[in-house]
Amino acid sequence: MHVVIMGCGRVGASLAAALQRLDHTVAVVDKDPESFHRLSRHFHGSHVTGNGFDRQVLVEAGIERAGAFAAVSNGDNSNIVSARVARETFGVDHVVARIYDPKRAEVYQRLGIPTVATVPWTTDRFLRMLLPEGVATDWRDPSGSVAVLRLPLHEGWVGKRVLDLETALGCRVAFVMRFGNGVLARPHTVIQADDTVYVAALSGTVTDVTATAQRPPEESE
CATH class of the missing domain: 3.30.70.1450 (Regulator of K+ conductance, C-terminal domain)
Structure with a gap:
């Protein structure tokens, strides 16, 4: 399956490496060309410089043949807009967006965009390690x-x-x-x-x- 990732921070770079290990093809989009240095030296997918909600940028990243799209930049607005473009414009089946604000995450879920609310998820992970089972x-x-x-x-x-x-x-x-x-x-x-x-x-x-x-x-x- 071809997967497009919007955002090449630590999460995006790690996700790209993990997907590649599972034999998926990957394209990473980020507006900062310097961010691609975070990609593993073994990464052999493509990277595209530009905004993840720009249709032409997404087409260049192979969105038209993508089976999945992940928006994991550090901006809630950018993530949800690009996720909606991937879902509504290009009909990508599996779309997920990372959201920092849990209150906004609920709204986006109602729009049909699965979200990962970073703060509650991270809090629970810490609780699992700090507190009794x-x-x-x-x-x-x-x-x-x-x-x-x-x-x-x-x-x-x-x-x-x-x-x-x-x-x-x-x-x-x-x-x-x-x-x-x-x-x-x-x-x-x-x-x-x-x-x-x-x-x-x-x-x-x-x-x-x-x-x-x-x-x-x-x-x-």
Whole structure:
């Protein structure tokens, strides 16, 4: 597959090298010709100087035969405009844009452009390395508002209903991994030993949700 990358910063250069190792053809676009020095000396794709949202520049980079386009420059506006041109003008199937502002990322998702919200994603990666297992999230929506995380449960929750867990934690059970299979749990589904429970929670409540789950459930009178 041919892939066009807009932006030859560290991310763009690394992505180009990774795609080439997977035997894809790659073209990199950047308005600063000096940026191409970041490309690996083993890179044998093409590089085009110009703005990534300029149609002629994209044509020169092979956008008309591209199966994928990645906008990873350091500007949100440039990334989203070039991504929309790739999708709407040239009909590229797989398009993604890197966005620094998580609030804007949600808007762009609604326009049909998949985004990587850099700040929330990076934050979660650091949390995975700094904090105990189960505290960091496994997925976060582009706005950073809702998180999905694997929940470390106290053994006292075994035998309790999903509804009881949701009520106590103030979140929703997204799914349960049981014997290696994903299960869409219903409110009256009973939690079993060795279940791995994933919940969806508002980002600001993740710490409280995790702490509550690690305590035994309060017995109702």
